Amino acid sequence: RTLNAWAGHVPCAENRFSNYAKCDNLVDFVNTVRDLLVSSGKQHEAHYMVIDQAERLRDRGPMLLTSLLRLPELTGGANISVVLISNVVWDKFRPRHGGAADPLSIFFPYYTKQQILQVLAKDCPSDEPQPFFLTFVDAVYEVFHRNCVDLNELRHLVAMLYPKFVQPVFEHQATRNEFARLFKLCQPYFAAASERLYLREISTSEWQKYSAVASAKNNPEDVATSIYHMAENSDGMDLPHYTKFLLISAYLASYNPSRLDVQYFARGKDPSQKRKRKGGGASAAASEDALGGKDRQQLLGPKSFAIERMLAIFYSVIAEPVDSTVDVQTQIASLITLRLLTKTSAGDRLDGIKCKCNVSLDAIRAISRSVRFEIDRFLYNFT
Numbered sequence: 330r331t332l333n334a335w336a337g338h339v340p341c342a343e344n345r346f347s348n349y350a351k352c353d354n355l356v357d358f359v360n361t362v363r364d365l366l367v368s369s370g371k372q373h374e375a376h377y378m379v380i381d382q383a384e385r386l387r388d389r390g391p392m393l394l395t396s397l398l399r400l401p402e403l404t405g406g407a408n409i410s411v412v413l414i415s416n417v418v419w420d421k422f423r424p425r426h427g428g429a430a431d432p433l434s435i436f437f438p439y440y441t442k443q444q445i446l447q448v449l450a451k452d453c454p455s456d457e458p459q460p461f462f463l464t465f466v467d468a469v470y471e472v473f474h475r476n477c478v479d480l481n482e483l484r485h486l487v488a489m490l491y492p493k494f495v496q497p498v499f500e501h502q503a504t505r506n507e508f509a510r511l512f513k514l515c516q517p518y519f520a521a522a523s524e525r526l527y528l529r530e531i532s533t534s535e536w537q538k539y540s541a542v543a544s545a546k547n548n549p550e551d552v553a554t555s556i557y558h559m560a561e562n563s564d565g566m567d568l569p570h571y572t573k574f575l576l577i578s579a580y581l582a583s584y585n586p587s588r589l590d591v592q593y594f595a596r597g598k599d600p601s602q603k604r605k606r607k608g609g610g611a612s613a614a615a616s617e618d619a620l621g622g623k624d625r626q627q628l629l630g631p632k633s634f635a636i637e638r639m640l641a642i643f644y645s646v647i648a649e650p651v652d653s654t655v656d657v658q659t660q661i662a663s664l665i666t667l668r669l670l671t672k673t674s675a676g677d678r679l680d681g682i683k684c685k686c687n688v689s690l691d692a693i694r695a696i697s698r699s700v701r702f703e704i705d706r707f708l709y710n711f712t
Contacts, residue, residue, distance in 0.1 A: 331378050336365055355396055363404045372407040383413035384422045391424040398430045449487055461505050465494055472519055493518045572660045573696050578643040579670055580693045583631035583686040585709045593707050594645040631685040633673040
């Protein structure tokens with residue numbers, strides 16, 4: 330798209346909707362830019378490359394971001410300015426090797442409430458009265474603004490909740506003037522959105538599919554039940570790839586005895602080969618509980634584990650080497666923020682931090698399936 334704009338090229342039927350040039354790698358892109366600007370004598374004209382959500386470039390390897398920031402040097406002095414737009418400060422995704430030029434940072438303040446409402450008003454459906462829509466938008470802002478400051482997330486929530494908010498009007502359960510009644514009928518959806526949709530435990534398509542069976546005509550308890558069980562058939566939370574493996578490692582650390590880590594996670598070991606125990610009768614009988622079953626860990630709940638132990642399991646179970654640009658500590662902090670991990674050590678403690686996993690067995694199995702990891706092979710004494 331950048332080369333098309335600089336060259337004035339428009340894909341159309343005449344050129345078979347092809348781009349100006351095909352660039353398979355960064356070297357091809359730099360050579361194409363040099364030929365386009367320098368060879369044609371346009372190197373002194375100002376050209377701009379604007380990259381939104383620039384923090385995603387850190388997942389593409391350190392050389393891409395470094396090369397883009399030094400594009401004028403690589404192209405032989407072309408007048409190119411690269412603009413990075415990001416919600417993350419530069420220090421968080423700066424290439425670690427130090428070869429990137431530091432950009433000039435310009436900070437923009439957060440939107441005010443009035444500015445957010447003005448932006449959200451542009452999403453009003455054409456067949457809906459705008460004053461009624463703005464009243465709903467104001468209610469959504471008051472409910473979610475303390476936990477959600479991202480404008481795109483608020484727009485997403487408005488788009489998903491407004492059809493359920495206005496549904497009782499078309500079902501003749503309330504009128505547009507009865508805003509308090511409409512808000513009361515929509516309360517289960519607000520609660521479910523904050524716990525399911527905002528945390529991405531369920532996708533947008535699944536929300537639309539499972540919320541369609543719920544209606545204001547039904548019993549309010551049935552509505553709440555159907556909404557709160559939306560994510561049961563989900564294929565796993567919408568988490569980054571490495572974050573899913575961190576959560577899997579946390580679950581293994583919470584439910585597996587630490588004495589068996591070498592047996593399960595040492596390189597070259599087969600976790601399916603169980604260690605035989607000597608002596609059996611009395612010790613086996615002692616391990617029986619009052620109900621006659623073994624005292625399994627999944628019945629006792631998760632145990633606390635050290636972060637260092639979880640990281641050791643993480644680097645053992647993940648198949649590929651972890652990219653040096655991935656900030657594992659930040660992802661652990663995100664899991665704690667999402668309450669998928671619960672911190673059990675003292676809040677002011679900087680070393681020896683302990684946590685426990687706050688995810689059910691069905692949820693962790695769904696997450697494992699999404700990354701093709703057989704977690705049952707690594708769980709001790711699970712049936």
